[in-house]
Amino acid sequence: MRCSGGSVQLQCPGELVAIAKSKTATMNDVARLAGVSMKTVSRVFNNEKYVAKDKKDKVLEVAAALNYHPSLQARGLAGHKTYIVGFFVDVPSGDYISKVLRGLLSRAEEAGCHLVVEVLKDRGDEVKLKQVLSSIRFDGVVLSPPICDDVVVLNALRAIGVPAARIAPGIPATDMSEVHIDDYQAAFDMTEFLIGKGHRRIGFIKGNPNHSCSLDRERGYVRAMQSHGIEVRNELVVPGMFSFASGKEAAETLLSRAEKPTAIFACNDEMAAGVLAVAREKGLAVPADLSIVGFDDDAVATIVSPALTTMRQPVEAMAAAAFDLMMQSAEDESTAGTRVEHAYELCDRESVADLTQ
C-alpha cells in the first residue's frame, strides 16, 4: 500500500507526511514534492495560463495534502498584488457602517482578499494617514463618508497610485470610482410625498454637514417645497448631526415653535427616532398629531413604533459595488472614475398621517 493519494505518483511520500506534520508548508515544499519548479506552483496559484493540466492537478493535489496556502506577507512583498484592501472609516459604528462592512467583507471573501479596517478621524489625521499608506501596500481602498471627501486623503491616495472607490462622495474626483444614490432627488421625492399627504408646515432636520448627502438632501427638501409654492421657513430648518441625541434636540426646537410643523423630515432614521421619542414625551401622537419621516431605512426604522416611513438606500449592495469598482479599476485603470447610481426606495410605513382625508 502506497500513501500517495491521487492518480499521480508522488516523488517521496514519506517527506510529504513529514512536512504536513511539522510546520506550515512553503511553495518550495509543494514544488519539490510535485516535481516541478516553484514558478509552476506560483502559476497554478495565480491562475496563469500555460500550465499543463497534469502538472496543475499534481500541484493542487500536493498543496491540498500539505494544506498549503501562499503566504500573504511573502506575496505582498514579492509581487504587486497584496490581497489586502483597506476600508477607511471615520467612526466604525452604527447600522450604516455595519452594512458597509458586510458588503465589503462578502466581496473581499469572494476576491480572496483581506479587509483591513483603518479609523481615520474626519479631517486632520494626516499623521496616521501617511503612516498607514506608506507602511501597508493596499490593492485598493474603499472610502466611506465623510472621509471620501477629504482632499488630503484623496491626494495621498493619488500620490501613491492606489485604486480607490468612494461611497456616497460629495466632491468630484474623476479618477476614482464611486457609488451613490441621488440624495437630492430622493429627498425631493420624500418631501413631495409629505406634501402629497397634505402637509405644508414641514420641519427639516439636517444631517452632519461634513457628509455631503446632508446638503443634497436639504436642497431636495427646499426645492420640493418651492416647486409646490410652499415657503421654506428658516425656523423650520434646524441642524442635526445624524445622532439620536441631535434628533431629539432638533425636535425640541421644532416642536417649541409657535406654529408647530405637522410633519418632520429628519435626514436619517436615528434622528427621526429621536423626534419620535420627543413627540411621545410631549404627548403628541404619531402620526395623528405629528408625522415623521427618516432616511436610510436603518435598523431602528422598524424597531420603533410606529415604524418609520423612510427612504431606503441599498447600503450593503452599494458597498459591494464599491469594492467591485475598486478591483476593476485596479485591473483596468481606464475604468477608474466610473460612477454607479443605485436606486432608492420610499418605504411607506406608519409614521405619516394623510391630511387630505
Added chain:
Amino acid sequence: MRCSGGSVQLQCPGELVAIAKSKTATMNDVARLAGVSMKTVSRVFNNEKYVAKDKKDKVLEVAAALNYHPSLQARGLAGHKTYIVGFFVDVPSGDYISKVLRGLLSRAEEAGCHLVVEVLKDRGDEVKLKQVLSSIRFDGVVLSPPICDDVVVLNALRAIGVPAARIAPGIPATDMSEVHIDDYQAAFDMTEFLIGKGHRRIGFIKGNPNHSCSLDRERGYVRAMQSHGIEVRNELVVPGMFSFASGKEAAETLLSRAEKPTAIFACNDEMAAGVLAVAREKGLAVPADLSIVGFDDDAVATIVSPALTTMRQPVEAMAAAAFDLMMQSAEDESTAGTRVEHAYELCDRESVADLTQ
C-alpha cells in the same frame, strides 16, 4: 544655504530630495542617508536598546524627511512580528459587534497594529479557516461569540501557536485569555430585581443557544426564581435568537398564554424591543400592563420608549481588554489563560413597573 534640516549634517542632501520626491523610501535609503547600517535603522524602528542617541536622532530625522515607514509586508515576512491581528466574527453586524470593533480598533492603533476582519460562519467554515490561518500570519487573534466556542477554530489556532483572546466564551480553554462578565449572576440579579418589584409571573426569552451567555443567563433566571420559591413554568420560558424578529415572535407566544406574564425578561435588548413592539400592537401599556427588561444596554435600549431597563456590559472595554490580553500573551506565553471579569451594571430605566406599591 544647505538643505539639511536638523542639527546633524546629512551625507548627501541632494539625494534626500530626489528620493522623497520619487517613490516610497526604503530602510536602505534611510540607512544610507543617515550614514548608518540598515540594522541600526531597524533597531530604531523596533525600539531596541543599544542605539546611541545621536544616531537614533539622525535616523528619525532622515526618516521623517523621507516620510519613511517600515513596510508591513516586509516586516511580516522577515521577522516574527507581523503587526496584524485578526478579528474573527460570525456576523459582522449589530451594536454589540460595533462596540467590539471600536474597542479593538482603538487598541490596535495604540499598538501600531492593523486589524483584519474575517467572517467565519458559525461551525463548519473549516475551509476558510484553514485558508486564512495558513496564509496570513497573525500576531494574535480575537474571537467573539459564538466563534470563541468553536473547538475547530480553537484547535486550529493552537496548532499554529497563535495567541488568542476570547470575548465571553462558554467552553473552557486554559491556554487562552478571555474577558467576560458573570452572565449567570447578572441574570440572577436582574430576575431578583423584577421579583423585588413584585413580579412573579416572569416570562423569559432565551438567546441564541450557540452563544454560551444564553445558557448562563437562563440559569441565572431559573435559579433566582427558585431561590425565591417561585415555580419556573415551562410555558413562560421560550426560545429566541437575539433578533428583533425572534423577540416579537417570542412575545406573541408569551402574551397568548392564558395567564399572561406581568414581566418579560429578554436575553438581549433587541429582543426586548421586539417585545415592546408586540405589547404596543396588543394595546398593552409598558410598563403599566407589562414590564420588560433586556440585556446588554444596546443602542436600542435608549431609543425605544419607554427606555428599556437593562443590564449593561462594558463591551467596548471588554474588547479592548481582550486585545491587551492577547498582546500580553504574545509577549509572555505564561500569561495566556488569564481571565478578566468585568463588572455589569443594572440600568434601571422606564420599562419596569413596581407592583409592590
Added chain:
DNA sequence: CAGAAATATGACAGCGCTATCATGTTATTC
C-alpha cells in the same frame, strides 16, 4: 588594571514568494 559585563554597530543570510528572462517544445502558417 586585568577581565568581565554592558553598550553599540554592522555584515550578511534569508523570510516565501513573484518578475524577468531564457529556453524549450509543440502547433500553425503559407
Added chain:
DNA sequence: GAATAACATGATAGCGCTGTCATATTTCTG
C-alpha cells in the same frame, strides 16, 4: 518544410525587512 506563433517550464534575482553572529568600544568590578 522553414518560419512563425502559441504553449510550457525553470533558473535566478530580488522585494524590504529582521535574525544571527561577529566585532568593537566603553564601563564596571574587585
